[in-house]
Amino acid sequence: MKKSYPLFVLLAVVLFSVAPVMVAQAPYEATMGLVQKIFYYHVPSAMVMFLSAFICGVASAVYLFKARPEADRIAAAAAELTVVFGLIVLVTGPLWARRAWGVWWQWDARLTSTLLMWMIFVAYLLVRRFGGPGAEKLGAAMAVFGMANVPFVYVSVNIWRTIHPTTRVVPTLSPGMRGPFWFCAIAFMLLFGLLLAVRARLEQRRADVEHLYLLADEE
Amino acid sequence: MHRVTMMKLTTWMIALWLVGMSGASLVAQAGAPGATPAAAGQAVGQEPQDQFVPVKSLPQQDQLPASTLLITAYGFVWAVLLVYLWTIWRRLVKVEREMQELSAKIGEKSARR
Amino acid sequence: MFLKVAWLVMRKDLTVEVRSREIVYTTVFFAVACVLVFAFALVKEGRPLEDAAAGIMWISVAFAGTLALGRTFERERHSETLRALMLAPVSRPAIYVGKLLGIVLLLLIVEAVLVPLVGLLFHAPIWNRPLLLIALLVSGTVGFSAVGTLFAAMLVRARSRDVMLPILLYPITIPVIIAGVRGTAALFEAVPAVDLAQMWLALLGFFDVVFVTLSLWTFEPLMTE
Numbered sequence: 209m210k211k212s213y214p215l216f217v218l219l220a221v222v223l224f225s226v227a228p229v230m231v232a233q234a235p236y237e238a239t240m241g242l243v244q245k246i247f248y249y250h251v252p253s254a255m256v257m258f259l260s261a262f263i264c265g266v267a268s269a270v271y272l273f274k275a276r277p278e279a280d281r282i283a284a285a286a287a288e289l290t291v292v293f294g295l296i297v298l299v300t301g302p303l304w305a306r307r308a309w310g311v312w313w314q315w316d317a318r319l320t321s322t323l324l325m326w327m328i329f330v331a332y333l334l335v336r337r338f339g340g341p342g343a344e345k346l347g348a349a350m351a352v353f354g355m356a357n358v359p360f361v362y363v364s365v366n367i368w369r370t371i372h373p374t375t376r377v378v379p380t381l382s383p384g385m386r387g388p389f390w391f392c393a394i395a396f397m398l399l400f401g402l403l404l405a406v407r408a409r410l411e412q413r414r415a416d417v418e419h420l421y422l423l424a425d426e427e
Numbered sequence: 428m429h430r431v432t433m434m435k436l437t438t439w440m441i442a443l444w445l446v447g448m449s450g451a452s453l454v455a456q457a458g459a460p461g462a463t464p465a466a467a468g469q470a471v472g473q474e475p476q477d478q479f480v481p482v483k484s485l486p487q488q489d490q491l492p493a494s495t496l497l498i499t500a501y502g503f504v505w506a507v508l509l510v511y512l513w514t515i516w517r518r519l520v521k522v523e524r525e526m527q528e529l530s531a532k533i534g535e536k537s538a539r540r
Numbered sequence: 541m542f543l544k545v546a547w548l549v550m551r552k553d554l555t556v557e558v559r560s561r562e563i564v565y566t567t568v569f570f571a572v573a574c575v576l577v578f579a580f581a582l583v584k585e586g587r588p589l590e591d592a593a594a595g596i597m598w599i600s601v602a603f604a605g606t607l608a609l610g611r612t613f614e615r616e617r618h619s620e621t622l623r624a625l626m627l628a629p630v631s632r633p634a635i636y637v638g639k640l641l642g643i644v645l646l647l648l649i650v651e652a653v654l655v656p657l658v659g660l661l662f663h664a665p666i667w668n669r670p671l672l673l674i675a676l677l678v679s680g681t682v683g684f685s686a687v688g689t690l691f692a693a694m695l696v697r698a699r700s701r702d703v704m705l706p707i708l709l710y711p712i713t714i715p716v717i718i719a720g721v722r723g724t725a726a727l728f729e730a731v732p733a734v735d736l737a738q739m740w741l742a743l744l745g746f747f748d749v750v751f752v753t754l755s756l757w758t759f760e761p762l763m764t765e
Contacts, residue, residue, distance in 0.1 A: 234481075236481065237480060237481060242494060242497055243496050243497055244479065245497055246496070246497060246501075247479075249500065249501060249504050250500075272758060272761040272762065273761055292507060292508075292511050296503070296507055296508075299500070299503050300500040300503065300504065303496045303497075303499055303500045304496065304500065306496060307492070307493050307496055320718070321715065324711050324714055324715065325711075327711040328711040328712060330711075331711055334707060335704060335707070335708060338699070338704075339698050339699060339700070339704060340699030342697065342698065345761070345762055346691075346695070346704075348762075349690065349694060349758050349762055350712075352754060352758055353687070353712045353751075353754060354712075356750055356754060357712075365475065369475065370475050371475065372475060373475055373476035373477070374475050374476065374477055376477045376478065377477065377478060377479055380478050380479075381479060382479070382480075382481045384481050403511070406515055406519075410515060410518055410519050410522065413519065413522045413526065414522055417522055417525050417529065420529040420530065421529065423529075424532050424533050424536075
């Protein structure tokens with residue numbers, strides 16, 4: 209483990225401990241009330257999900273065209289994180305929606321496209337696990353298409369009339385909400401960076417073990 | 428040569444799309460001036476929110492039922508992250524153990540020689 | 541040169557298919573069976589659900605297409621002709637385009653059978669705006685087939701390839717199917733919503749460009765060992 213890991217872990221823990229306090233102090237939203245506070249974890253998770261999908265796509269493209277194994281390891285780590293944070297988004301969203309819109313789910317453009325993008329990365333994990341030899345390249349192709357999805361998902365809420373709020377909400381947050389929101393966003397980003405590094409390192413150790421197996425068999 | 432072909436193809440594609448999109452939008456606008464993609468989405472009778480409007484405190488009846496949802500949401504986030512961290516930890520431990528076993532085995536073999 | 545190679549590959553597939561007609565007949569029959577199954581499943585007071593016409597048609601095309609893709613490439617794998625194709629000193633994307641055109645043609649034949657059938661069973665007004673309907677069908681088919689051909693070619697050498705193809709294909713192509721269904725449904729209404737259909741057609745065009753470009757771009761590195 210790198211020397212700086214413990215410091216960042218501590219920082220992440222501190223941020224996440226303070227976050228609920230900040231969220232509790234934030235003003236209530238006029239129409240949605242208390243349940244709107246899910247926003248402070250829902251949107252940063254979505255931001256991380258998009259970032260992770262993007263990183264996975266770029267790393268996969270690098271792996272496909274330059275055949276660099278480190279790129280493949282980062283892609284595998286980023287795909288798993290996309291699924292994890294996507295799961296958070298897809299569960300906290302409906303919990304909020306139940307109160308704000310009266311329904312758990314609605315097949316509008318944003319929700320549908322997010323679910324599909326999440327499924328692309330779930331399929332990535334499935335194909336890596338069960339695809340047999342050469343599955344890394346199959347997954348990489350999936351990730352490239354998944355990455356192409358990201359701008360589409362983001363913009364879907366502006367192009368179509370959806371029940372999901374538009375992207376104008378975040379830039380126009382009031383000062384009382386801005387603080388906790390960006391605090392949580394930074395906390396999530398930091399956590400994401402850490403998880404990505406750790407998970408990629410796990411992949412690296414696995415590759416090292418494979419290498420050792422080959423050496424052990426040789427002798 | 429193949430790279431040049433790819434770039435040419437991509438440029439053709441983009442050009443075709445631009446032409447197609449402008450054509451389609453011109454036709455669409457000529458057809459019905461008021462047409463928007465609105466009807467294509469779900470007509471729920473609600474405008475999507477553009478802004479979050481803050482207030483200082485809530486009317487009493489809105490507070491209790493929402494708190495279950497809020498706590499479940501936050502709890503879920505924490506649970507997922509902790510479970511995920513635990514799975515990484517478990518896999519890392521397993522891999523480190525395999526590493527050690529293999530290193531020991533290789534060490535033995537080369538010592539024997 | 542590029543187009544010539546694509547044309548040659550497509551002609552090869554056509555020639556093989558014309559001799560046996562195996563894939564065409566079985567795919568068309570499967571698609572028809574699909575439509576009938578859905579129609580019977582959604583019967584209300586002795587009549588099928590008329591609003592479901594567009595959805596049922598596109599779903600059947602998607603299912604039939606997935607099967608046809610699997611079987612076309614299975615044929616290549618069986619005769620080991622895929623390796624011969626890859627060894628040929630021609631541009632790989634041209635091979636991809638040739639295969640894509642073959643699949644698109646096959647699915648268009650299936651649609652040519654399904655559209656009148658759907659018009660018959662669901663009383664759908666298929667003659668409302670025939671050109672627009674054809675445009676929707678063609679662009680939707682191209683989008684679906686573009687991704688399908690790429691993945692089917694990739695999966696030829698993979699394990700559990702039959703179940704992998706739908707797993708990989710559907711999350712990516714469902715937006716194309718959605719756009720196709722919504723556009724076709726707009727045309728099948730009593731008073732066709734033409735501007736709406738055109739909007740969906742534009743979106744389909746966008747998907748086509750993105751998917752074909754991405755597929756062309758990734759085909760070569762994916763097919764190399």
